[in-house]
Amino acid sequence: MRIVVRAHDARLARDAQALLATAGVEAAALPGAYRAAPDGEDISIFAAMSGDVDDVARLAVTSLAAEPAPLARLIGLKSGSPPALGLGPASVFTSAIALDAPSKLLSAQVEACTRVAIAEEERARRVLTAAEYGVAPVEPQERRKLKALYIGAPSTMFLALERVLADQGGLVAAAFSSYAGFDHLHDEPFDAVVLNGAQDASTAISLCAALRRNASLYHLPTMLVTAPGDIATATAAIARGASAVAEANAPCGPSLGWLFEAVRRERRRRAAEHDIRALRDRMGDSRTGLFKRAAFDAHLTRLASDHHVSGRPLSLAVLRVLPAPGSREPSDAVWKRGFNEIASLAGRLMRDADCGTAIGRDFIAVAMPASVLKGARRTAERIASVSECTAFASGEGGAGPLVFEQSAVEMQPGESGAAMLARAMRALEVEAIPA
Incomplete structure (x- = not known):
């Protein structure tokens, strides 16, 4: 994929390029006013680590008329400044990434955004082929209520999660053992899972790894709660595919913000791949x-x-x-x-x-x-x-x-x-x- 980092400020563009390179993501930096990338552009990343989101949004708006259009327009933020909570549709930016996140997490975010973009482009393409072939369009999936699963010992994080999801019209189910948690995961669909590893880090890490070994749960957005200062568990969780990490007894707003971003992205992927499979079956x-x-x-x-x-x-x-x-x-x-x-x-x-x-x-x-x-x-x-x-x-x-x-x-x-x-x-x- 041809990834281009954009920002009005050349230093911001180069800093974002360096962070992506550390994560193993090759990208070209193209600062200044919007202009076509000389070697083409599949993914546009608009660096907003300075906090001036409105500035990069104006820059991104000028890319809407580009021909050919990039597959995705991502906004690159700081880990402490995630997108707003909620499941509302994207406007200018198709998704967000945390440019200063650990390398493994940043790489996973870019990969997930790319996967969604490819799926959505293929869905649009199959709709056109189906129409040419005389196949009726697919009915969109019924939108279901936001739902998360909390696994682990009771904690204040469960109450915080319950309050945040209730504000978004969602709900949280609780399982206070790993066995009960996996029973829930196999019995009903969830948008995210939160693992409490503050008291039992090894079990939480094992659960996080088990999710990645299950084909149907592989992409499930996951947040792991660690004991204060437990960097080793946080690093292990990210290595095993966690979307976010939060410390117990600390403000969890940023971590929940990135968890919601992962949920939005995963819902889009599921919707696109559902339509892709349905159109394939009809043809x-x-x-x-x-x-x-x-x-x-x-x-x-x-x-x-x-x-x-x-x-x-x-x-x-x-x-x-x-x-x-x-x-x-x-x-x-x-x-x-x-x-x-x-x-x-x-x-x-x-x-x-x-x-x-x-x-x-x-x-x-x-x-x-x-x-x-x-x-x-x-x-x-x-x-x-x-x-x-x-x-x-x-x-x-x-x-x-x-x-x-x-x-x-x-x-x-x-x-x-x-x-x-x-x-x-x-x-x-x-x-x-x-x-």
């Missing part, structure tokens, strides 16, 4: 969960056109599924059933923003927006390696041992979507990569 094959071929071709054409305009990379992977050398030849019915299962598995192993289809009786293609060649290769390898380990690949009535040939390409200047797909499939004939 897809119910047996595999992948796009039907005609819809895939139409969407790939749109993907290629959009990425040529934006200058962002577009990659594509193709896998060919074959019986292993020396294995028995399966019947057509057995092969069709096994291939459909492989295709269905492939659909679950790609990002929601990716677009896949089955081609013929043995090819699977996956188009990946805003992804470089390395990402396409990684996706192809993941699908092949997981598929080779599945039970339906062998055994009584199965298709027998399978091998997967892989090809990955990145779109070249002036190349159409159809030409990119043809190039990837030709590569399997001359340069197959065994999984």
